[in-house]
Amino acid sequence: MAFDSLFIGVTGLTSYQSQIDTISNNIANVGTVGYKGQDVTFQDLLYQNTGFASAPTTSNGGINAQQVGDGVKIGAIDTDFTQGGLQTTGINTNLAINGDGFFTLNNTDGSGTPSYTRDGDFSLNEQGYLYDPTSGKAVLGYPIQSNGTISQVAPPQPIQVPFGLKSIAVGTGFGAKSGPAGDKNFDVSLGGNLNQTDYITAVSSGGINVALTTITTTLYDSLGGSHQVQITYAPATGVVNGGITISAATTIANANGLAVTAATEWQYTVSSTDGSQLLATASTGYIWFDQNGQFINTSNTGVPGAAGFATHTAGSVPTGSVAAGAGDLVGVTQWGTPAGANNATTVGPTTAAPAEIGLDFSNVTSLATAATANTVSQNGYTAGILSNISIGQDGTITGAFTNGQNTTLGRLAIAAFQNEGGLLRTGNNQFTASANSGVAQYGFAGNGRLGTIDAGALEQSNVSIASEFTKMILAQRSFEANAKSITTADQNLQTVIGLKQ
Numbered sequence: 001m002a003f004d005s006l007f008i009g010v011t012g013l014t015s016y017q018s019q020i021d022t023i024s025n026n027i028a029n030v031g032t033v034g035y036k037g038q039d040v041t042f043q044d045l046l047y048q049n050t051g052f053a054s055a056p057t058t059s060n061g062g063i064n065a066q067q068v069g070d071g072v073k074i075g076a077i078d079t080d081f082t083q084g085g086l087q088t089t090g091i092n093t094n095l096a097i098n099g100d101g102f103f104t105l106n107n108t109d110g111s112g113t114p115s116y117t118r119d120g121d122f123s124l125n126e127q128g129y130l131y132d133p134t135s136g137k138a139v140l141g142y143p144i145q146s147n148g149t150i151s152q153v154a155p156p157q158p159i160q161v162p163f164g165l166k167s168i169a170v171g172t173g174f175g176a177k178s179g180p181a182g183d184k185n186f187d188v189s190l191g192g193n194l195n196q197t198d199y200i201t202a203v204s205s206g207g208i209n210v211a212l213t214t215i216t217t218t219l220y221d222s223l224g225g226s227h228q229v230q231i232t233y234a235p236a237t238g239v240v241n242g243g244i245t246i247s248a249a250t251t252i253a254n255a256n257g258l259a260v261t262a263a264t265e266w267q268y269t270v271s272s273t274d275g276s277q278l279l280a281t282a283s284t285g286y287i288w289f290d291q292n293g294q295f296i297n298t299s300n301t302g303v304p305g306a307a308g309f310a311t312h313t314a315g316s317v318p319t320g321s322v323a324a325g326a327g328d329l330v331g332v333t334q335w336g337t338p339a340g341a342n343n344a345t346t347v348g349p350t351t352a353a354p355a356e357i358g359l360d361f362s363n364v365t366s367l368a369t370a371a372t373a374n375t376v377s378q379n380g381y382t383a384g385i386l387s388n389i390s391i392g393q394d395g396t397i398t399g400a401f402t403n404g405q406n407t408t409l410g411r412l413a414i415a416a417f418q419n420e421g422g423l424l425r426t427g428n429n430q431f432t433a434s435a436n437s438g439v440a441q442y443g444f445a446g447n448g449r450l451g452t453i454d455a456g457a458l459e460q461s462n463v464s465i466a467s468e469f470t471k472m473i474l475a476q477r478s479f480e481a482n483a484k485s486i487t488t489a490d491q492n493l494q495t496v497i498g499l500k501q
Helices: 002-028 196-204 466-497
Strands: 038-044 047-051 066-069 072-079 086-088 093-099 102-105 115-117 128-131 138-141 189-192 215-221 226-235 251-252 259-272 283-290 295-299 330-334 355-365 373-379 384-391 396-401 408-412 413-416 424-427 429-430 439-444 452-455 457-459
Touching: 002 038, 002 072, 002 466, 093 102, 189 215, 196 226, 196 259, 215 373, 251 295, 259 355, 283 355, 295 355, 384 452
Parallel strands: 093 457, 189 355
Antiparallel strands: 038 072, 047 066, 086 457, 093 452, 102 115, 102 138, 102 413, 115 429, 128 138, 138 408, 189 373, 215 226, 226 259, 251 259, 259 283, 283 295, 330 355, 384 396, 396 408, 413 439, 424 429
């Protein structure tokens, strides 16, 4: 009867109207950060059997069933989680996930139900929490532990970057050691070039024409005070600066204990410019270079093989007292004048501790080019205050301090789901877990299936306007066709009613 056609048409109108609504929502969110488009899938409804199927016989091929459909319904509205384009913003707290995964949001006190988002338009609030300003929820991650590591043992928690966080001062000689391979005992790394021509001139002139190369560098005491010292390099020959007359037979043991033919010898002297007291036996030494101008070794005397010759092996820099024989040390017994004074901090009751500072000359060369001696690095620094943060591709949050130091403050947690299509949309660009999505599985960006983080960028909507308009045309025509089936059924009913007339 025509009544069935009326209701079948209604199912079509209802279903295609829902599709148009979904498409309209996609188009409306074409500019929404992190938005994921939706697709509608249709299914047919129950069928009326007007004839039943029969099995084949020896004389008959069988009869197919006769079924009349009752219309259409929406089978599923799926979320398209394909990657959206990334737009650079230049704001370091704007984050985009390039790949799979979600940021996790929750209340700053840890209460409530976590929500998940691809919208990384975050900022820092007045309490230092990295948070979503549209919902007020904090971004979850893992803070740095007291031992300097990040652990995933506990559930992720709100990430807080304390304003006014300080980096304590570290004196030169008290910081992390560094040096060439196999030797981690150095505090100041020196580099650049000492002009080999100056050495040759000093030798040929009998020590009359001696060119000095002087550089100035900064050392820090244990209270963070800065002190200027000068390092002077001078050719050391058989008649100048206590050196030896180098011949083709002169060999020096390098750091590995191998004999290397020496070509030049230089004396270095460290002196203070602010009254700091340096141990005389540990403020001068000698450096040898081979025929290619490459570093060989150092000694506290100008004669190779003398007692105390430094071989730069691990442990060559002692602790507790300066050893005169090391040949690569500066011993500071008093910082500034008077004792404890310095030119960077107010003199107080605390006196800066004496220091043993290991000098690394392995990056210095002696080539026949202009002198370019310099300081490459040193491990001391004054106190500093947190001035900026940056977030790496693995989600590590690094704090930059005014003293030039960088410190890891935490790491963002990235959530993944066994069935992300089962997530529930809650508005505000957020999702929540459902019974069909599975529980959140946390990890770090870049590990396994999880995508990396692009700081200073936001993920755009993955909606294609061209595709949505095409689907809207089809949905509109399908809606019109179903409306037409209703009017046709109505005309049939009018024809039947008119039979009585």
